[in-house]
Amino acid sequence: MTERTGGCLCGAVRYTAKSLGSFGVCHCEQCQRWAGSALFAVTVPQGDMVLKGAEHIRAFRSSDWASREFCGTCGSVLWYRYDKGVDGAGDYEVTIGTLDNADGLEMQREIFVDQKPDCWALSGNHERMTRAETVTIYGVQADGA
Numbered sequence: 001m002t003e004r005t006g007g008c009l010c011g012a013v014r015y016t017a018k019s020l021g022s023f024g025v026c027h028c029e030q031c032q033r034w035a036g037s038a039l040f041a042v043t044v045p046q047g048d049m050v051l052k053g054a055e056h057i058r059a060f061r062s063s064d065w066a067s068r069e070f071c072g073t074c075g076s077v078l079w080y081r082y083d084k085g086v087d088g089a090g091d092y093e094v095t096i097g098t099l100d101n102a103d104g105l106e107m108q109r110e111i112f113v114d115q116k117p118d119c120w121a122l123s124g125n126h127e128r129m130t131r132a133e134t135v136t137i138y139g140v141q142a143d144g145a
């Protein structure tokens with residue numbers, strides 16, 4: 001299953017992801033505060049996202065290089081975008097809880113694992129990167145994604 005559909009809790013925002021990239025989990029402090037725990041997300045290339053109800057989407061610029069988008073009606077966390085400071089740009093890191101069907105996804109990595117609370121752990125054989133490793137790879141210079 002390549003194409004996936006999804007949306008927010010109230011249905012004001014719906015989307016079709018024509019393709020999916022990697023699935024990962026972020027444990028940074030910003031994601032924990034925004035999502036209420038770790039952020040479980042799958043990458044959707046910018047050109048492969050089709051939106052309905054875009055007028056209901058609200059964005060919060062959480063850093064110089066990223067924004068977080070949510071439904072302005074029900075508040076559902078929709079996606080994170082590594083937009084490098086350009087509003088409305090960048091691939092979507094779609095929260096898997098908004099997918100109509102998240103079956104079959106295989107986690108490739110966890111990032112900011114050293115910021116993860118000790119009250120949970122994710123099993124499986126996948127890459128686990130510390131804050132320092134994540135910052136080096138993505139070139140960001142702050143406390144989170």
